[in-house]
Amino acid sequence: MSGTVIGNYRIICKLGEGGMGQVFRAIDVTLQREVAIKILHPYLTQDEAMLQRFRAEAITLAKLNHPNIALLYSFIEHGDECFMVMEYVPGETLESLLRRCGALPLRQALELFCQVLRGFEHAHAKSVIHRDIKPSNVMLREDGQVKITDFGIARVLGATKLTRTGRLIGTPEYMSPEQIQGREQDARSDIYSLGILLYEMVTGRVPFSGASDFEIMRAQLDSSSPSARDLIAGLPSEVETSIRKALEKDPEARFQSVEQFRQTLEPVIERLPATGQRILPQTPTVPETRIVNSPDGVILKETRLADRTGAEAASLPFATTNARQD
DSSP: OTTOEETTEEEEEEEEEOSSEEEEEEEETTTTEEEEEEEEOGGGGGOHHHHHHHHHHHHHHHTOOOTTBOOEEEEEEETTEEEEEEEOOOSEEHHHHHHHHOSOOHHHHHHHHHHHHHHHHHHHHTTEEOSOOOGGGEEEOTTSOEEEOOOTTOEETTSOOSSOTTOOOSOGGGOOHHHHTTOOOOHHHHHHHHHHHHHHHHHSSOSOOOSSHHHHHHHHHHOOOOOHHHHSTTOOHHHHHHHHHHTOSSGGGSOSSHHHHHHHHHHHHHHSOTTSOOOOOOOOOOEEEEEEEETTEEEEEEEEOSSSSSOOOOOOOOEEEETTOO
16 A cells, blocks of 8 residues: 555555554655554445444544644545544554563653553543553653554543443453443543553563453452562562552542552652663664655655664665655
8 A cells, every 4th residue: 555645645654453444654745744544444434333433533532632642633534435644653562662571660661651641631631531551552752752542442421332331342451340340431440451551561461361351351350469569579669559559449449530640659750760771662664754845746755764773774775756656
């Protein structure tokens, strides 16, 4: 699909694919900026329920404008195609970073996590709950900025439900007990998932695992999480206590807001050495796009990055594509 033009956008390369659609890196040839385009699978455009969910995701994202949330630029329905134009975030998912490196250095983990919390403070203030918080939905830029992505099953509190009562949605390792049971959810359900995310960031593993989704969900309902301090020597007691509070089975016993969660952790960050080890996210090796104007349109010049860590581009010949090419 590389080189395909959709409206004002020329596709550069594919970034990924999920159950609902594909995501492409593209260039806005009018504004001369890189974007990410999420395109609904063609066969799903015939399913009115899926179209409704895709539109709902766009409407939800349109409510959010925060440095730690990937922005929505536009939503377009063109013929049988339906796609969202979003902020392109170069970097690495938290899932990839944890798989590559395991547990993160404590200060870095807490700093990144507090950025995630700030993003959710904004979302919850807009009455938006995510309902699918997990490392693959957290992007890390090379400059250390966090971006929350994929509000595909998010819900605006008070809005009409798009899923049948009792239908499970989410990822078992990160689902709250009330989510598993199909009960009503609010911001505290996200807080439970955030507690699991923090546990994984500081220990390198999730607190609940099993041979099947059923076993994992049963553990979420009935088992206490293993102590993070038993896995990480010297983990501050405030971090352990915060994780345990976020992972309470009863929503009333958890933090009642992500702001409370963040305010408990920030004093710990201030006490930790600022010069400790840090792990840099990797940027995937994809074509770097340079844009120049010409009398016959916009020329896209692409070269391949030298490596995945932000090193300078290798001295390779440019491949040139004319934006007005037929």
